[in-house]
Amino acid sequence: xxxxxQSPLSLPVTLxxxxxxxxxxxxxxxxxxGNTYLYWFHQRPGQSxxxxxxxxxxxxxxxxDRFSGSGSVTDFTLKITxxxxxxxxxYYCLQGTHWPGTFGQGTKVEIK
Amino acid sequence: xxxLQESGPGLxxxxxxxxxxxxVSGGSISSYGYFWGWIRxxxxxxLEWIGTLYYSGNxxxxxxxxxxxxxxxxxxxxxxxxxxxxxTAADTAVYYCFRDSGHWAIDMWGQGTMVTVSS
Numbered sequence: 001x002x003x004x005x006q007s008p009l010s011l012p013v014t015l016x017x018x019x020x021x022x023x024x025x026x027x028x029x030x031x032x033x034g035n036t037y038l039y040w041f042h043q044r045p046g047q048s049x050x051x052x053x054x055x056x057x058x059x060x061x062x063x064x065d066r067f068s069g070s071g072s073v074t075d076f077t078l079k080i081t082x083x084x085x086x087x088x089x090x091y092y093c094l095q096g097t098h099w100p101g102t103f104g105q106g107t108k109v110e111i112k
Numbered sequence: 113x114x115x116l117q118e119s120g121p122g123l124x125x126x127x128x129x130x131x132x133x134x135x136v137s138g139g140s141i142s143s144y145g146y147f148w149g150w151i152r153x154x155x156x157x158x159l160e161w162i163g164t165l166y167y168s169g170n171x172x173x174x175x176x177x178x179x180x181x182x183x184x185x186x187x188x189x190x191x192x193x194x195x196x197x198x199x200t201a202a203d204t205a206v207y208y209c210f211r212d213s214g215h216w217a218i219d220m221w222g223q224g225t226m227v228t229v230s231s
Contacts, residue, residue: 035215037215037216037217039216039218041218048221048223049218054219092158099172101216103158103160105158106159
């Protein structure tokens with residue numbers, strides 16, 4: 001099973017400032033079809049997770065452009081250019097290249 | 113638009129079987145290319161995949177839960193279900209049903225239902 005390691009696990013941020021979350025995999029996430037199946041989700045308190053990013057860097061419909069995903073092979077990053085109050089919650093990465101898909105532990109973002 | 117809604121008892125006794133149903137509206141669980149499944153989240157903890165029902169009818173289960181889990185579908189009702197047997201307090205969690213559009217591209221979630229295992 002592929003282990004996904006996120007850092008930091010807790011991220012206090014100032015409104016309007018940037019934030020960055022790292023996600024590292026124990027194996028390459030490059031699939032035999034050439035795609036990299038790495039996703040990012042955001043879970044607000046008391047809500048279901050919502051996908052933000054698919055295949056490393058593609059924003060889902062309705063996701064603000066302050067969110068961006070990047071990375072390759074085993075090293076991936078989610079960045080928020082200017083954190084807003086609604087961005088608080090827990091962020092998870094998920095790899096879907098290897099069976100079974102596995103989540104990172106989650107990174108809790110809170111406002112300072 | 114597509115919606116998923118979990119239903120079932122919120123309280124289950126230890127050693128009994130947890131049973132949940134996910135009702136899908138605004139789309140069909142028989143639609144080609146989509147998979148349907150369950151994920152759970154213990155209080156204050158992360159996300160744990162339980163199992164996925166594929167379009168073909170095949171089902172995959174988490175290796176750690178495989179001996180206790182059964183996922184099935186009632187396509188006439190556009191529902192799929194989860195049964196988890198011999199539950200313990202460790203199975204207390206919010207249970208989510210989801211849609212996967214392939215390669216674990218989970219793009220829709222139910223609102224989640226809290227299940228507590230307690231006598």
